[in-house]
Amino acid sequence: MILHVDMDAFYAAVEERENPELRGKPVIVGGKPEHRGVVSTANYEARRYGVHSAMPTAAAKRLCPHGVFLTGRIGLYAEVSEQICEVFERYTPLIEPLSLDEAFLDVTGSERLFGSPVEIGRRIQAEIKEELELVASVGVAPNKFLAKIASDLEKPNGFVVVDGSAVLEFLDPLEVGRLWGVGKVTGEAFRRLGVKTIGDVRRLPDGALQQFFGEHGEHLSRLARGLDIRRVVPHRQARSISHETTFPTDIADVNVLRAWVITLAEQVAWRLRRYELRTRGVQLKLRYSNFQTITRSLKLKKPTNVTQILCEAACELLLDRVDLEGRSVRLVGVGAQQLDGRSVRQKNLFEDEENLRLEELDKASDQIRQRFGSGSLGRASAWERKKERKKKD
Numbered sequence: 001m002i003l004h005v006d007m008d009a010f011y012a013a014v015e016e017r018e019n020p021e022l023r024g025k026p027v028i029v030g031g032k033p034e035h036r037g038v039v040s041t042a043n044y045e046a047r048r049y050g051v052h053s054a055m056p057t058a059a060a061k062r063l064c065p066h067g068v069f070l071t072g073r074i075g076l077y078a079e080v081s082e083q084i085c086e087v088f089e090r091y092t093p094l095i096e097p098l099s100l101d102e103a104f105l106d107v108t109g110s111e112r113l114f115g116s117p118v119e120i121g122r123r124i125q126a127e128i129k130e131e132l133e134l135v136a137s138v139g140v141a142p143n144k145f146l147a148k149i150a151s152d153l154e155k156p157n158g159f160v161v162v163d164g165s166a167v168l169e170f171l172d173p174l175e176v177g178r179l180w181g182v183g184k185v186t187g188e189a190f191r192r193l194g195v196k197t198i199g200d201v202r203r204l205p206d207g208a209l210q211q212f213f214g215e216h217g218e219h220l221s222r223l224a225r226g227l228d229i230r231r232v233v234p235h236r237q238a239r240s241i242s243h244e245t246t247f248p249t250d251i252a253d254v255n256v257l258r259a260w261v262i263t264l265a266e267q268v269a270w271r272l273r274r275y276e277l278r279t280r281g282v283q284l285k286l287r288y289s290n291f292q293t294i295t296r297s298l299k300l301k302k303p304t305n306v307t308q309i310l311c312e313a314a315c316e317l318l319l320d321r322v323d324l325e326g327r328s329v330r331l332v333g334v335g336a337q338q339l340d341g342r343s344v345r346q347k348n349l350f351e352d353e354e355n356l357r358l359e360e361l362d363k364a365s366d367q368i369r370q371r372f373g374s375g376s377l378g379r380a381s382a383w384e385r386k387k388e389r390k391k392k393d
Contacts, residue, residue: 001117002232003105004139004147005124007084008156010101011041014080015070017133026051026067031259033061033069038259040072044156054247056256074267077101078274080132087127091120096232099243102151104144106232118161125159142167145228149178167226172199179223181216181291183330184250189213198224216291241277242285243267244333250289252328258315264334265314269307272336278303279336282310284317287331296321303340310336 007013011029016022026046031037037057049064057069081100088095091114094106107120114120121138128136139150141162149171150160162170176182176190176198189212195201201209201224209217222228243264251257261284272279280303287293296317300309314334 001106001108002141002144002147003107003117003121003124004141004144004151005084005088005103005105005121005128006137006139006148006151006155007101007128008135008137009041009043010134011072011077012043012046012070013134014077015073016043018076022068026064027070028057028060028064028067029070029072030057030060031263032071033057038256038263040263052248054245054249054251054256054260056253056259074270075274078271080134083132084128084134084136087124087131090127091124093234094232095234099245104147104232121159121161125157143226143228144230144232145180145223146170146226149174168199168202171224171226172197172202174198176201179220181219181223183289183291184328185289186213186216186220186291219291240283240335240337240339241268241271241275241279242283242333242335243271244285244331246287246331247329250328250330252324254318254324257324257329257332258318260332261314261318261334262311264332265311266307268334268336269305269310272305272339277336278305278340279310280338280340281336282313282317283333283335283337284314284322285331285333285335286322286329289328289330291330293331294322297337310334 012027015027015029024045026049027043028039028046028051029041030039033056039051039053039055039057039060041053042051042060046060046064046067049067051060051064051067060067061069077100081097085095085097085103088103088105092105092107092110094109096104098104105124107114107117110120111117114123117140121140125136125138128134135157137151137155137158139147139152139158139160139162141147141150142164146162146167150162151158153160174197176195177187179198179201182190190196190201193204193212195204201220209221211217213220245260245264265282268279279300281297281299283295283297285293285295298313298317298321300313304310
């Protein structure tokens with residue numbers, strides 16, 4: 001059995017824990033509204049005003065002008081994420097983190113020691129609450145797809161169990177948008193077909209999904225029957241470090257996508273420095289609204305973990321190597337590849353002074369963001385710097 005543990009409004013919840021005066025107020029974590037920022041997390045009070053993750057912070061400010069807007073502290077969130085993972089490790093070594101705030105756990109081999117999967121899930125949820133003062137929602141199911149749906153159904157503090165003998169009864173009443181890969185375009189196609197629920201999808205005539213959606217139709221057909229053979233894959237020795245996010249609604253605005261690329265690149269750079277690693281290459285991942293996924297890579301001149309260099313490389317991939325004309329995006333990710341463990345090294349006389357200056361800036365900014373938030377440091381200018389350099393060239 002698989003557990004999907006998803007922290008509720010994670011970044012905002014950590015900020016509320018650190019500052020109890022924020023509790024009960026609409027808290028929005030993300031970039032500054034005046035700097036084309038985007039919302040990373042909104043707590044449930046803010047969501048009542050229509051604020052959600054991935055929307056421009058300026059739009060969130062219009063919807064909720066009295067909200068508390070925070071720039072975020074990725075270092076703090078990563079540390080808390082590690083503490084959550086330590087709770088998971090008490091029950092199973094088979095842990096697959098998806099991001100700082102969610103993970104799959106395979107507890108099949110843990111039942112003799114700790115009881116049923118439901119008991120394990122309850123214990124994990126309670127220990128996170130008692131020890132870390134944070135709230136998690138948990139889904140318990142026979143596979144990853146079902147567990148992830150289950151964890152999202154009764155947020156916050158949800159706990160949903162999918163009985164292996166009643167999978168279709170669980171899925172059939174759910175809206176079709178719960179299927180992975182059903183975005184704006186596919187959802188509109190289903191509406192034209194009169195399909196509203198997952199049960200409606202399953203009851204379509206044989207071959208209908210393949211006829212309308214091609215290979216993607218086969219994927220949807222399997223999910224509508226609750227089939228998912230993917231295993232929980234625990235992280236091994238890191239060969240790459242990446243961060244990605246899936247948007248609640250597809251995004252076509254290149255400025256919003258740019259803001260997310262910079263945010264994700266900052267997180268990757270921070271983790272590289274934290275683990276004393278450098279990268280020789282940057283990868284951009286995009287998933288369009290039709291579920292087509294593309295990657296673009298850029299080899300760097302030399303290994304680095306400098307935030308500005310990674311931001312500019314990721315923005316170059318978005319600006320120069322991706323076709324966004326008339327297309328919308330449902331997922332974006334930034335990754336560091338070809339990692340080099342020799343992060344600490346002796347400086348030489350011939351090294352680029354600008355690069356050394358940026359490294360010192362990162363050291364200082366890592367300390368500042370731990371206390372005051374990463375958005376206060378103005379990294380979002382990386383895109384503008386890149387465009388200015390292109391003009392000069």
